[in-house]
Amino acid sequence: MRPARASIDLDALRHNYRHARALGGGRALAVVKADAYGHGAVACARALEPEADGFGVACLEEALELREAGIRTPILLLEGFFDAYELASIERHELWTVVASPWQVDMLERHHATRPWRVWLKLDSGMHRLGLSPAEYLPAWRRLQALPWIDTLVAMTHFARADELSHAGTGGQIAVFDAAVSQLPAGTPASLSNSAALMAWPAARRDWVRPGLMLYGSHMLDAPRAEADALRAVMTLESQVISVRELDVGQQIGYGGTFTTTRPTRVGVVAGGYADGYPQYASAGTPVVIDGRAGELIGRVSMDMLTVDLTDHPQAGVGSTIELWGPRLPVAEVAARGASSPYRLLTGLKRVPRRYICA
Ligand SMILES: *Cc1c(COP(=O)(O)O)cnc(C)c1O
Numbered sequence: 001m002r003p004a005r006a007s008i009d010l011d012a013l014r015h016n017y018r019h020a021r022a023l024g025g026g027r028a029l030a031v032v033k034a035d036a037y038g039h040g041a042v043a044c045a046r047a048l049e050p051e052a053d054g055f056g057v058a059c060l061e062e063a064l065e066l067r068e069a070g071i072r073t074p075i076l077l078l079e080g081f082f083d084a085y086e087l088a089s090i091e092r093h094e095l096w097t098v099v100a101s102p103w104q105v106d107m108l109e110r111h112h113a114t115r116p117w118r119v120w121l122k123l124d125s126g127m128h129r130l131g132l133s134p135a136e137y138l139p140a141w142r143r144l145q146a147l148p149w150i151d152t153l154v155a156m157t158h159f160a161r162a163d164e165l166s167h168a169g170t171g172g173q174i175a176v177f178d179a180a181v182s183q184l185p186a187g188t189p190a191s192l193s194n195s196a197a198l199m200a201w202p203a204a205r206r207d208w209v210r211p212g213l214m215l216y217g218s219h220m221l222d223a224p225r226a227e228a229d230a231l232r233a234v235m236t237l238e239s240q241v242i243s244v245r246e247l248d249v250g251q252q253i254g255y256g257g258t259f260t261t262t263r264p265t266r267v268g269v270v271a272g273g274y275a276d277g278y279p280q281y282a283s284a285g286t287p288v289v290i291d292g293r294a295g296e297l298i299g300r301v302s303m304d305m306l307t308v309d310l311t312d313h314p315q316a317g318v319g320s321t322i323e324l325w326g327p328r329l330p331v332a333e334v335a336a337r338g339a340s341s342p343y344r345l346l347t348g349l350k351r352v353p354r355r356y357i358c359a
Contacts, residue, residue, distance in 0.1 A: 003240035004272045006349055008039050010047040010358035012232035016215045017048055019230050023198055024209035027053035029076055029191075031212030033062060038277070038349035039216060039235055042069040043356055049073050054096070056210055060086050067093045076120060079130070080104055087111050098122050098156065100130040105140050113149035120154040120191065125176040126169065127160035137180050154189045154208065155181045162196035165223040170201050195219060199227035218331050218342040235346065236326030239272040241318050244310065253299035253307055259284050266310040270322045273304045277349040278324055279338025286337035289323035290316050
């Protein structure tokens with residue numbers, strides 16, 4: 001069997017969730033959209049269900065996958081609904097939904113509900129992607145409040161640059177949000193923070209936080225924060241050396257001959273490539289872990305294979321374990337070397353089997 005695999009440490013996932021929840025000080029919606037950022041939504045939701053206050057997914061299809069697997073915890077549709085046909089399913093499966101556009105308010109007004117609904121009304125506080133503008137927000141709130149079957153309205157917004165610790169944008173978004181919610185009934189539950197805001201912007205911690213990436217042990221904060229040091233990597237992407245080659249000085253390796261040896265070099269060929277989700281444009285020198293010791297990628301990454309420098313790893317050979325990212329090698333570090341991001345690498349995991357580990 002091809003040795004490439006992704007091990008998923010469910011204890012680390014639970015640890016990160018507890019850390020996020022404790023930091024937030026209120027309730028925490030575990031974001032498991034995009035198949036739990038590549039970690040497997042059903043397995044992750046099952047691991048977190050006993051303690052999670054709720055789950056966040058992108059859409060109805062993702063929510064139904066969890067309900068069909070027996071997950072009974074509240075689930076929020078972060079992108080809301082896309083057409084009126086979805087409303088019956090949302091109601092039947094007791095899902096919570098974001099409302100972020102006036103047309104969605106129109107649609108809810110035409111709906112005949114038989115059960116109470118919980119709606120998270122999203123304000124565009126400056127990201128300018130989804131959400132109602134500050135001028136649209138209060139009128140939309142009043143229209144939803146007038147529907148007798150809506151029993152809870154949560155005020156929410158989302159940050160554009162919370163991972164930039166010295167950027168003024170996040171403080172500005174918090175101020176826009178606070179001005180909008182000051183017009184709402186006292187005690188209205190609020191939710192602002194994604195992972196980055198939860199770790200770096202204490203002023204944005206309110207009733208609900210919405211951690212995603214940090215649950216999986218990664219972050220993109222642009223400066224050190226103790227809150228991020230406590231995270232544990234959940235996924236280990238690893239494979240093995242399947243062939244070894246000794247090259248003289250001046251030899252080229254792989255497609256395009258982009259790497260030329262500058263010393264006699266032992267090259268290890270690893271069964272793992274961009275079709276598994278490893279970044280195709282990871283540059284020579286990108287870190288890898290060779291039998292537990294720091295090493296480097298050399299040559300261009302191909303679809304099914306990549307090459308590493310074994311010259312300084314004389315004990316390593318065919319069968320050696322190569323960690324491509326994981327507890328010893330943050331996925332964000334690999335992403336930074338490959339014009340990518342930890343979000344993209346984790347959600348882009350493909351083809352490799354996932355193995356779940358828990359104590
Ligand atoms: C994806 C998402 C999150 C989680 O974001 P992270 O940066 O992964 O923590 C939170 N809120 C909303 C609305 C989202 O779409």
